[in-house]
Amino acid sequence: MNLKSKHFLTDTDVEQPIKLLATKYRTKKGFLRDFTSLHMMVITLRCNQKCNYCQVSSESTDAHKFDMSETTAKKVIETIFKSPSQNIKIEFQGGEPLINWKTIEHTVNYAEKLNKFQSRNLQFVICTNLISIDEKKLEFIKEHKIDISTSLELIHIPFTAKRVFGCLSSP
Ligand code: SF4
Numbered sequence: 001m002n003l004k005s006k007h008f009l010t011d012t013d014v015e016q017p018i019k020l021l022a023t024k025y026r027t028k029k030g031f032l033r034d035f036t037s038l039h040m041m042v043i044t045l046r047c048n049q050k051c052n053y054c055q056v057s058s059e060s061t062d063a064h065k066f067d068m069s070e071t072t073a074k075k076v077i078e079t080i081f082k083s084p085s086q087n088i089k090i091e092f093q094g095g096e097p098l099i100n101w102k103t104i105e106h107t108v109n110y111a112e113k114l115n116k117f118q119s120r121n122l123q124f125v126i127c128t129n130l131i132s133i134d135e136k137k138l139e140f141i142k143e144h145k146i147d148i149s150t151s152l153e154l155i156h157i158p159f160t161a162k163r164v165f166g167c168l169s170s171p
Helices: 015-028 030-034 070-080 097-115 135-143
Strands: 038-042 087-093 121-127 147-149
Touching (some): 070 087, 087 097, 097 121, 097 135
Parallel strands (some): 038 087, 087 121
């Protein structure tokens, strides 16, 4: 291997090869600038269903200490905004995120407030089973252009075969 042509060795000025190598390395690793664009916030572990395929350790709706507090969510948002990426996508997951709606509202409002000074491409997604959606939540979702990610499996699979209401107070 010709180490000189690869800029590993030089018998002249070192500054030029170092600049060349730095440019080459920056270009090669350029994808890292967008590496941290997707952020998932597990806003609660509580869920109103008990699907037999559930991949998370979901808890019943009356369980305690399984919701992310507004204070913690605020710190998470501040950490997310340390990302060098121009694109920031925040995905609310659970459990069933709508159960901890107050923290979602607070998080979206706070992130938008921070973004007024940063002008990132800010996007939100709520991964939800939609069971506890209502007009008020839909208004907020529409107003803040939040995307919804859900599953339409109920069209194909009998309800009782895969999903079971996990809410202990449900009949
Ligand atoms: S709705 Fe989602 S989080 Fe809740 S039990 Fe089913 S798979 Fe798990």
